[in-house]
Amino acid sequence: PDDFASAARGSSPARREREAIMSIAHVGALYGHSPPFEFLESVRQLLSDRPEWRSRLRISFIGRRSLSADRAIREFPYPETLEIVDHVGKREAIRRMHDADVLLVLSAPGLARYLPSKLFEYLASRRPVLIFGSAGESSALVDKLGAGLLCPAGSGDALGEVLVRLHDLDLSPHDTAVGAWLQDHRRNALSARAFDTIESVMSHTSNDEDSRSHRLTEARSKLARLRA
DSSP states (O other), X not given: OGGGTTSOOSOOHHHHTTTXXXXXXXXXXXXXXXXXXXXXXXXXXXXXHOGGGGGTEEEEEESOBOHHHHHHHHTOSOGGGEEEEOOOOHHHHHXXXXXXXXXXXXXXXXXXXXXXXXXXXXXXXXXXXXXXXXXXXXXXXXXXXXXXXXXXXXXXXXXXHHHHHHHTOOOGGGHHHHHHHHHHTSHHHHHHHHHHHHHHHHHHHOOOHHHHHHHHHHHHHHHHHHHO
């Protein structure tokens, strides 16, 4: 959350200049575990079946890409809809999150129990989140926090309907809940809970209290040096 503290809330100048355009941003790497193929196919269907969307939609892929992902993006039949940006620094990534109307998470079936790191930053940016693909931990979290919507793959019409709902989504009633969740999932909070778990397990498997305490103290010191 500290990285986003100085970023202005609300519409940025870039967003206000193009109020008629909905911008979607995927900020992060596109590799084998998160291919964009099904998402691009749903976008293609939407633009083909409902041509009015062609002048309303802009999609940015920001970050490194696999060769297959890069090829699929560059071969997309409506290139004017897409923006391709290579890896950027953290400050620029945050700016682009704030400039977007919707932030995209690609959720493959094998990632049902996985929360991608970008989702933490998306939540901190307070922009509506589109979870595209399979239901799982990510879609359950954004639903719980009122932070976005899930769109299954396979239908351009379904994508269009979800985008309209995301455009009208009011995030403000959930600011407190999102802030509390982010604070509870900072690295120091997660590390403390991890050590509590380890300590609980070790207390049942070791009778050598002094040795156990020494190992935990040593592990905490190593973690502090790594975080520093």
